[in-house]
Amino acid sequence: LSQQVATDPPISARRAQTRDRLMTAARAVFADRGIPGASVEEICEAAGYTRGAFYSNFGDKSALVLAMIESRMASQYAAAERAVATMKTAGDRSPDELLAIALSAFELAGSEEPREALLADRELLLHAAREPELREPYRAFVTDCFSQIAALVTDAVAHAGLEFTVPVDHAVQLLAAAHDHLKTLELIGDTRTDPIAVFESLVTAITRQAN
Amino acid sequence: LSQQVATDPPISARRAQTRDRLMTAARAVFADRGIPGASVEEICEAAGYTRGAFYSNFGDKSALVLAMIESRMASQYAAAERAVATMKTAGDRSPDELLAIALSAFELAGSEEPREALLADRELLLHAAREPELREPYRAFVTDCFSQIAALVTDAVAHAGLEFTVPVDHAVQLLAAAHDHLKTLELIGDTRTDPIAVFESLVTAITRQAN
DNA sequence: TGTACATCAGTGAACGCGCGTTCACTGATGTAC
DNA sequence: TGTACATCAGTGAACGCGCGTTCACTGATGTAC
Numbered sequence: 001l002s003q004q005v006a007t008d009p010p011i012s013a014r015r016a017q018t019r020d021r022l023m024t025a026a027r028a029v030f031a032d033r034g035i036p037g038a039s040v041e042e043i044c045e046a047a048g049y050t051r052g053a054f055y056s057n058f059g060d061k062s063a064l065v066l067a068m069i070e071s072r073m074a075s076q077y078a079a080a081e082r083a084v085a086t087m088k089t090a091g092d093r094s095p096d097e098l099l100a101i102a103l104s105a106f107e108l109a110g111s112e113e114p115r116e117a118l119l120a121d122r123e124l125l126l127h128a129a130r131e132p133e134l135r136e137p138y139r140a141f142v143t144d145c146f147s148q149i150a151a152l153v154t155d156a157v158a159h160a161g162l163e164f165t166v167p168v169d170h171a172v173q174l175l176a177a178a179h180d181h182l183k184t185l186e187l188i189g190d191t192r193t194d195p196i197a198v199f200e201s202l203v204t205a206i207t208r209q210a211n
Numbered sequence: 212l213s214q215q216v217a218t219d220p221p222i223s224a225r226r227a228q229t230r231d232r233l234m235t236a237a238r239a240v241f242a243d244r245g246i247p248g249a250s251v252e253e254i255c256e257a258a259g260y261t262r263g264a265f266y267s268n269f270g271d272k273s274a275l276v277l278a279m280i281e282s283r284m285a286s287q288y289a290a291a292e293r294a295v296a297t298m299k300t301a302g303d304r305s306p307d308e309l310l311a312i313a314l315s316a317f318e319l320a321g322s323e324e325p326r327e328a329l330l331a332d333r334e335l336l337l338h339a340a341r342e343p344e345l346r347e348p349y350r351a352f353v354t355d356c357f358s359q360i361a362a363l364v365t366d367a368v369a370h371a372g373l374e375f376t377v378p379v380d381h382a383v384q385l386l387a388a389a390h391d392h393l394k395t396l397e398l399i400g401d402t403r404t405d406p407i408a409v410f411e412s413l414v415t416a417i418t419r420q421a422n
Numbered sequence: 423t424g425t426a427c428a429t430c431a432g433t434g435a436a437c438g439c440g441c442g443t444t445c446a447c448t449g450a451t452g453t454a455c
Numbered sequence: 456t457g458t459a460c461a462t463c464a465g466t467g468a469a470c471g472c473g474c475g476t477t478c479a480c481t482g483a484t485g486t487a488c
Contacts, residue, residue, distance in 0.1 A: 018432080034341075035247075035248075037246075040474075050432070052434070052476095053432045056430095056431065060476085119337070123337070129398045135400050139400050142399060143401065167412065173396075173409050174388075174409065177389045178385060181387060184336070188349055198384050201378065201385070205377055206413075223452095225464070250440080250442085251443090261466055262442080263444090264464075264466080
C-alpha cells in the first residue's frame with residue numbers, strides 16, 4: 001500500500017506525533033459524521049491544528065484514510081499477538097471464557113470509546129468496499145485476521161478439552177459473524193437480545209467434548 | 212415517524228412518482244458516495260430532475276433519508292409476507308433449501324443490483340445508528356424483522372422434520388448474523404470463503420431430527 | 423557551550439468551486455360552467 | 456365538448472456559505488564550527 005521509496009526522508013518524531021493526532025481525531029470525526037461527511041477543517045480543529053498542517057502531512061483526505069486503514073491493521077495484528085501470548089500462558093478456563101478471550105482480543109484495547117471505535121471501523125470497511133484500489137488490500141487484511149483468530153480459537157477449544165463439530169475456518173467465520181452482529185444490535189440500541197446468551201448458544205452448538 | 216396530519220393535502224400520482232424516482236436514484240448515489248457524501252445535485256441529476264423539484268418534495272436531505280428508511284421497511288415487510296405465503300404452499304424440501312428460502316425472503320426482490328442494495332442498506336443502518344431520533348424506530352424495525360424471520364424459520368425447520376437445538380430467537384440471530392457476515396465478505400471481494408458451505412455448517416450445528 | 427545558519431513543521435490568509443437552499447417563473451394538470 | 460381560470464409541480468437562475476487546496480510566512484528544531 002505505502003509507496004515507500006528508498007530516498008524518502010525519515011519522518012521526525014514531531015511529524016509522527018502530528019500525523020498520529022490527526023488520525024486519532026479523524027477516527028472520532030469519522031464515527032459521527034461518516035467518512036464522506038467529515039471535513040478536513042473539523043478533523044484539524046479536533047486535533048488542534050490548522051488545515052495547513054493537514055496538507056503538510058497528507059496529500060488529501062483519501063491519503064489520510066489510507067494511512068488510517070494501515071494503522072488499524074497494525075493495531076489489530078498487535079492485539080492478536082498479545083492475545084496469542086495471553087492464551088499460551090492461560091491455565092484451565094471454561095470454554096466460553098476462553099472463546100471470549102479469543103474474540104475480545106480483536107477489539108482494540110486503547111482508551112477509545114467502544115461505540116466510536118465500532119462506528120469508525122464500519123466506516124473504514126464501507127469505504128474500502130467502495131474504493132476499488134482499497135478493496136483487495138483490505139480483503140487481504142481481513143483474511144489474515146481470520147487465520148490469526150483460527151489459531152487462537154483452535155488453542156482455546158483445545159485448552160478447554162473441546163473440539164469443533166464444524167471445520168475450523170467455518171467456526172471462525174461463524175464466531176466473527178455472531179460477534180459483529182451482536183455489536184450491530186448494540187449500535188442501534190437493542191437491549192432485548194442478550195449477546196452473551198446468543199454467543200453461548202453458538203459455542204455450544206459448534207463444539208463437543210474431545211474424545 | 213411520519214408526522215401525517217389530517218389536513219395534509221393528498222399527494223397526486225405525479226408527485227408520488229417524482230418522490231419515488233428521487234428515492235430510487237438516491238439509493239444508487241448513497242451506495243457509491245455514502246449518505247453524507249451524496250449531494251442533492253447528484254441525486255437530482257440521476258433522477259432526471261432539477262434541485263427545485265427535490266426541495267418541492269422533501270424538506271431537506273435528512274427528510275429524504277427518513278422517507279427512504281420508511282420505504283425500505285415497507286418493502287421488507289412486503290417481502291416477508293410473500294415469503295410466509297410461499298412457505299405455506301411449499302411441499303417437502305431439504306432443510307437447507309427451506310432455510311435458504313426463508314433467508315432470501317429478506318433480500319429485496321426488485322431489479323436492484325445486489326451490491327448496490329447492500330451498500331445502500333448499510334449506509335441507512337449507520338445513519339440510523341448515528342442519528343438519535345432515528346435509532347429507536349430503526350431498532351423497532353429490525354426487531355420486527357427478526358420476529359417475522361422467527362416465524363418463517365420455525366415453519367421451515369418443521370417442514371423439514373427438524374428442530375432447533377438452541378432457542379428459536381438465538382437461532383434467528385445466528386442465521387441473520389451468518390447471512391450479514393457472508394454478504395460483507397462478498398462486498399470486500401472475498402472469494403476463498405464458500406458462503407453456502409459455512410451456512411450449511413451453521414444449520415447442521417443448530418438443528419437435529421425432530422423426535 | 424555558544425553562535426550563525428539551514429531546514430523543517432505548522433500558521434493563517436486567500437482563492438475559488440460546489441453545493442444547499444430560495445424563489446419568481448412557466449408549463450402542466452385539474453375544475454367549473 | 457369547449458373555454459376560462461385556478462392550482463399544482465417542476466424549472467433554472469441567483470445567493471452565499473463552507474470547504475478543499477495553495478502558499479508566502481514565521482517560529483521551532485537541528486547542525487556546523
